Amino acid sequence: MMKLLGLEAYKLRRKRILLMLLLFMGAELAWMFLSMSIYMARHGDSAPWENLLVLAASLNGLFMPILCAVVVSRLCDMEHKGNTWSLLAAASVKSSSLYLAKFICANLLLLLYTVLQAAALAVFGIVNRLDGPPPVALLAALVGGTTLTQLAVTAAQLWLSTRLPNQSFALCLGMLGGFAGMTAGFFPAAIRRILPWAYYTELSPIKTVYDSGSVIYELQTAGVALPAVVLLMAIIIYLAGSRHASRQEY
Amino acid sequence: MRNDTVVSTARLTKAATGGYRVRDLNLRVGEGEIYGFLGPNGAGKSTTLKMLLGLAKPTSGQITIFGQELAKHRQPILSRIGSLIESPSYYGHLTGLENMRVMQRLRGVAAKQISEALRTVRLEQHQHKRVDHYSLGMKQRLGIAMALLASPKLLILDEPTNGLDPAGIGEIRELIKSLPGRYGMTVLLSSHLLSEIEQIATSVGIIHHGELLFQGSMEELRAMGRPQLSIKTEHLNAAYRLLQSKGIFPEIRNGRLYIKLLSDDLAAGLNRMLVENGFPVIRLEEHGRSLEELFLELTGGERSL
Numbered sequence: 050m051m052k053l054l055g056l057e058a059y060k061l062r063r064k065r066i067l068l069m070l071l072l073f074m075g076a077e078l079a080w081m082f083l084s085m086s087i088y089m090a091r092h093g094d095s096a097p098w099e100n101l102l103v104l105a106a107s108l109n110g111l112f113m114p115i116l117c118a119v120v121v122s123r124l125c126d127m128e129h130k131g132n133t134w135s136l137l138a139a140a141s142v143k144s145s146s147l148y149l150a151k152f153i154c155a156n157l158l159l160l161l162y163t164v165l166q167a168a169a170l171a172v173f174g175i176v177n178r179l180d181g182p183p184p185v186a187l188l189a190a191l192v193g194g195t196t197l198t199q200l201a202v203t204a205a206q207l208w209l210s211t212r213l214p215n216q217s218f219a220l221c222l223g224m225l226g227g228f229a230g231m232t233a234g235f236f237p238a239a240i241r242r243i244l245p246w247a248y249y250t251e252l253s254p255i256k257t258v259y260d261s262g263s264v265i266y267e268l269q270t271a272g273v274a275l276p277a278v279v280l281l282m283a284i285i286i287y288l289a290g291s292r293h294a295s296r297q298e299y
Numbered sequence: 300m301r302n303d304t305v306v307s308t309a310r311l312t313k314a315a316t317g318g319y320r321v322r323d324l325n326l327r328v329g330e331g332e333i334y335g336f337l338g339p340n341g342a343g344k345s346t347t348l349k350m351l352l353g354l355a356k357p358t359s360g361q362i363t364i365f366g367q368e369l370a371k372h373r374q375p376i377l378s379r380i381g382s383l384i385e386s387p388s389y390y391g392h393l394t395g396l397e398n399m400r401v402m403q404r405l406r407g408v409a410a411k412q413i414s415e416a417l418r419t420v421r422l423e424q425h426q427h428k429r430v431d432h433y434s435l436g437m438k439q440r441l442g443i444a445m446a447l448l449a450s451p452k453l454l455i456l457d458e459p460t461n462g463l464d465p466a467g468i469g470e471i472r473e474l475i476k477s478l479p480g481r482y483g484m485t486v487l488l489s490s491h492l493l494s495e496i497e498q499i500a501t502s503v504g505i506i507h508h509g510e511l512l513f514q515g516s517m518e519e520l521r522a523m524g525r526p527q528l529s530i531k532t533e534h535l536n537a538a539y540r541l542l543q544s545k546g547i548f549p550e551i552r553n554g555r556l557y558i559k560l561l562s563d564d565l566a567a568g569l570n571r572m573l574v575e576n577g578f579p580v581i582r583l584e585e586h587g588r589s590l591e592e593l594f595l596e597l598t599g600g601e602r603s604l
Contacts, residue, residue, distance in 0.1 A: 052405070131388055133388045138354055140402065298354065
């Protein structure tokens with residue numbers, strides 16, 4: 050598996066995937082920091098960390114599904130374009146191993162994104178003197194929740210990207226996911242539970258409560274049930290996609 | 300040529316909606332052979348080769364390669380096979396050398412084998428160029444280099460000269476012909492071009508509508524087309540019996556008698572004997588069939604040559 054994983058990284062040469070991650074991060078952080086700056090200007094430079102974390106979770110709901118679609122598409126498109134699925138299969142590479150390598154590779158890249166994002170949030174908070182010390186545990190919870198959600202979203206994207214050579218379908222799913230992730234809070238709980246993109250905000254360590262016209266930030270403990278549901282969702286989608294790929298004839 | 304069988308299939312069948320792509324195929328490829336798998340487009344060549352590489356599952360039948368059943372020993376068998384199926388496969392954004400490195404790591408072979416494989420296909424000069432910028436011939440050669448990388452015992456090539464110009468075809472042909480001698484490989488290649496198979500192969504299998512119509516050495520195939528003496532006479536069956544009684548065993552085809560070509564003297568004697576026995580000879584001709592005619596006859600005249 051390490052060999053296949055190394056090869057996935059090798060094959061990404063000249064794909065400028067890190068540059069693309071940085072551009073996405075730049076856009077997302079710019080949005081976050083601009084919103085925070087406006088908030089601080091309105092509230093006399095006083096702002097809680099919780100505000101920044103809620104904003105991050107919410108914008109991750111919009112950005113991460115699209116980013117995930119792009120990353121996974123890049124990983125699969127190079128195989129479709131060069132007709133290399135059959136080359137690898139004929140070179141005795143198991144479809145299931147290749148599928149797993151692509152899944153891990155995509156999630157490692159997205160984990161890197163999430164960790165760097167958390168670091169950038171911490172730096173922004175310290176530089177702008179947000180109230181209190183940096184909430185390391187909450188930032189870690191944000192990274193954990195996003196990563197867990199990412200597993201299910203990546204599994205869905207990978208299934209579609211391996212099945213359909215035309216990657217515009219996968220990108221459409223990413224955009225629909227971004228819409229669902231951004232607006233998840235407006236959906237009834239029953240629908241939120243079955244949409245993997247809703248878990249970016251569902252697993253956020255902070256939630257927003259509106260009380261008599263004012264906004265209150267409350268700690269939100271994910272517990273066991275919600276992470277278990279999204280993890281189960283990831284496992285089911287992954288296994289279905291992997292099985293589908295293994296049965297593929299060339 | 301040695302007789303050890305490298306590839307054999309037993310009643311290999313691949314069903315498709317409303318019919319068969321391949322039916323009851325019994326292939327035999329001997330060690331050190333260049334086996335030409337010949338057939339018109341859509342005859343079932345690629346499907347067969349894909350089944351040999353585990354890329355498509357047979358509906359029924361058995362595949363044995365290197366004496367082991369493919370269904371049970373897929374990984375060890377495939378690690379000893381190099382292949383190029385349909386269009387060449389490559390990572391266009393990587394250079395030729397980087398593509399080779401991907402295969403080298405996958406195959407777990409020494410890095411020095413890359414340069415040897417590239418030298419064999421004469422791509423050394425272009426190894427640092429992105430494959431997207433290669434010509435079709437160069438891509439084809441890169442595909443062959445990737446197939447040769449792990450020094451396979453069996454090389455499976457599906458239409459390796461497809462889309463190449465005459466110079467490129469000649470180059471690939473000479474390369475393939477040299478492989479058994481240079482590396483002790485067995486080569487199984489498919490083509491719809493009889494002329495190509497004729498110039499490269501030592502053995503041939505002709506497939507049509509998924510069924511194997513002929514299998515044997517090129518010599519055996521050529522023998523089928525060797526010139527015969529064709530005799531047109533009245534009372535064909537009586538003349539046939541007369542010849543049989545004299546120890547000559549002709550073949551009756553299209554209202555004529557065909558016998559193995561004789562020398563001029565013997566042909567004259569045969570003519571005299573028939574006439575003297577009351578069978579006037581209307582025509583006495585030498586009749587040969589080219590390989591192309593043979594192929595068309597076998598495949599019912601399907602013209603994709």
